[in-house]
Amino acid sequence: xxxxxxxxxxxxxxxxxxxxxxxxxxxxxxxxxxxxxxxxxxxxxxxxxxxxxxxxxxxxxxxxxxxxxxxxxxxxxxxxxxxxxxxxxxxxxxxxxxxxxxxxxxxxxxxxxxxxxxxxxxxxxxxxxxxxxxxxxxxxxxxxxxxxxxxxxxxxxxxxxxxxxxxxxxxxxxxxxxxxxxxxxxxxxxxxxxxxxxxxxxxxxxxxxxxxxxxxxxxxxxxxxxxxxxxxxxxxxxxxxxxxxxxxxxxxxxxxxxxxxxxxxxxxxxxxxxxxxxxxxxxxxxxxxxxxxxxxxxxxxxxxxxxxxxxxxxxxxxxxxxxxxxxxxxxxxxxxxxxxxxxxxxxxxxxxxxxxxxxxxxxxxxxxxxxxxxxxxxxxxxxxxxxxxxxxxxxxxxxxxxxxxxxxxxxxxxxxxxxxxxxxxxxxxxxxxxxxxxxxxxxxxxxxxxx
Numbered sequence: 531x532x533x534x535x536x537x538x539x540x541x542x543x544x545x546x547x548x549x550x551x552x553x554x555x556x557x558x559x560x561x562x563x564x565x566x567x568x569x570x571x572x573x574x575x576x577x578x579x580x581x582x583x584x585x586x587x588x589x590x591x592x593x594x595x596x597x598x599x600x601x602x603x604x605x606x607x608x609x610x611x612x613x614x615x616x617x618x619x620x621x622x623x624x625x626x627x628x629x630x631x632x633x634x635x636x637x638x639x640x641x642x643x644x645x646x647x648x649x650x651x652x653x654x655x656x657x658x659x660x661x662x663x664x665x666x667x668x669x670x671x672x673x674x675x676x677x678x679x680x681x682x683x684x685x686x687x688x689x690x691x692x693x694x695x696x697x698x699x700x701x702x703x704x705x706x707x708x709x710x711x712x713x714x715x716x717x718x719x720x721x722x723x724x725x726x727x728x729x730x731x732x733x734x735x736x737x738x739x740x741x742x743x744x745x746x747x748x749x750x751x752x753x754x755x756x757x758x759x760x761x762x763x764x765x766x767x768x769x770x771x772x773x774x775x776x777x778x779x780x781x782x783x784x785x786x787x788x789x790x791x792x793x794x795x796x797x798x799x800x801x802x803x804x805x806x807x808x809x810x811x812x813x814x815x816x817x818x819x820x821x822x823x824x825x826x827x828x829x830x831x832x833x834x835x836x837x838x839x840x841x842x843x844x845x846x847x848x849x850x851x852x853x854x855x856x857x858x859x860x861x862x863x864x865x866x867x868x869x870x871x872x873x874x875x876x877x878x879x880x881x882x883x884x885x886x887x888x889x890x891x892x893x894x895x896x897x898x899x900x901x902x903x904x905x906x907x908x909x910x911x912x913x914x915x916x917x918x919x920x921x922x923x924x925x926x927x928x929x930x931x932x933x934x935x936x937x938x939x940x941x942x943x944x945x946x947x948x949x950x951x952x953x954x955x956x957x958x959x960x961x962x963x964x965x966x967x968x969x970x971x972x973x974x975x976x977x978x979x980x981x
């Protein structure tokens with residue numbers, strides 16, 4: 531592994547980094563590597579505890595794991611950096627169910643997928659790094675290519691996946707519903723998960739958009755989601771967070787009018803730095819949408835709707851970008867414009883949504899479910915990053931050994947934007963190839979840093 535890292539580091543400052551990286555093809559593949567895992571033997575460790583009290587630091591372990599054999603259509607990637615997504619938090623607290631159920635189901639599919647059914651699960655659904663090897667049938671990528679990986683894993687043997695790959699019956703999220711994920715020194719992906727690494731970004735910056743940027747793109751921009759157009763008023767929950775930070779940028783970039791909902795003055799300031807003008811600090815303004823565990827407060831829905839109209843000059847949201855779930859969903863349905871769209875994913879505050887259907891059916895609103903992104907959407911979302919139209923939202927990074935702490939901060943919402951993890955990269959700031967382009971976007975790239 532050290533030889534691999536030294537070969538990649540030799541590209542730093544080189545006038546021909548591609549030549550340095552091509553040498554990776556001649557290095558042996560390590561027999562094992564360090565990965566962040568959850569263990570099957572631990573799945574009951576949090577039984578009887580409230581979700582909030584479950585501690586990812588107790589379940590996530592860094593350990594040496596055997597390097598799996600590379601299959602047809604796959605690539606082995608030396609992972610320089612990854613990032614924390616909420617699915618890693620769910621994995622680490624074994625909610626809504628242990629991910630070993632996913633691995634067992636996948637393992638029954640074929641002889642090749644049986645490799646995934648193990649008593650440990652290497653987690654992580656983001657990665658930026660360098661291709662080490664490709665399996666039979668791979669023609670688009672080669673050893674030495676600098677890449678990022680999106681997390682859509684599909685088999686595409688069924689016709690249902692060929693109009694929208696998210697509809698493939700064997701659609702899975704890599705590193706969550708499959709093994710050998712990105713929070714590790716090596717990762718195995720399907721080669722069609724790979725995309726070019728944006729050349730003006732460092733490894734940790736390039737790794738951070740993958741899952742959330744693609745998710746926000748499908749949810750907000752794609753015709754499979756809300757199909758946002760210029761001038762749309764878009765209410766964005768958690769607008770400075772992992773998902774919301776990208777939704778806010780896409781709304782601004784696409785000519786829409788974001789109304790950013792946040793929970794602190796610091797988060798409000800981040801939204802303004804991105805260019806948003808309409809911001810609601812729900813904590814400062816005291817919005818509480820539940821009177822108790824069983825009862826929602828419709829007066830608060832009305833007050834929230836009035837506050838939105840104050841900011842927009844009397845307009846209701848054309849689109850509500852929903853991901854908190856249970857806590858906010860009733861309010862989201864209520865405040866959407868007549869004929870508007872509530873597009874939803876994730877449900878980080880709870881999966882059981884309650885809303886008053888009169889405000890949906892009588893006002894002809896739509897609820898659209900959205901999950902990650904298909905191949906084309908992921909590629910388009912990455913292209914926006916590579917063009918400097920959408921920027922990373924990395925606030926802080928941790929070493930691989932500190933992944934548990936990183937996941938803990940995301941679980942407790944004690945973070946801004948995305949939390950990165952350095953895997954093979956020894957420090958932040960490595961891997962930048964286009965210095966001139968970076969200099970043009972430096973302030974935007976760094977605006978979440980230190981928050």
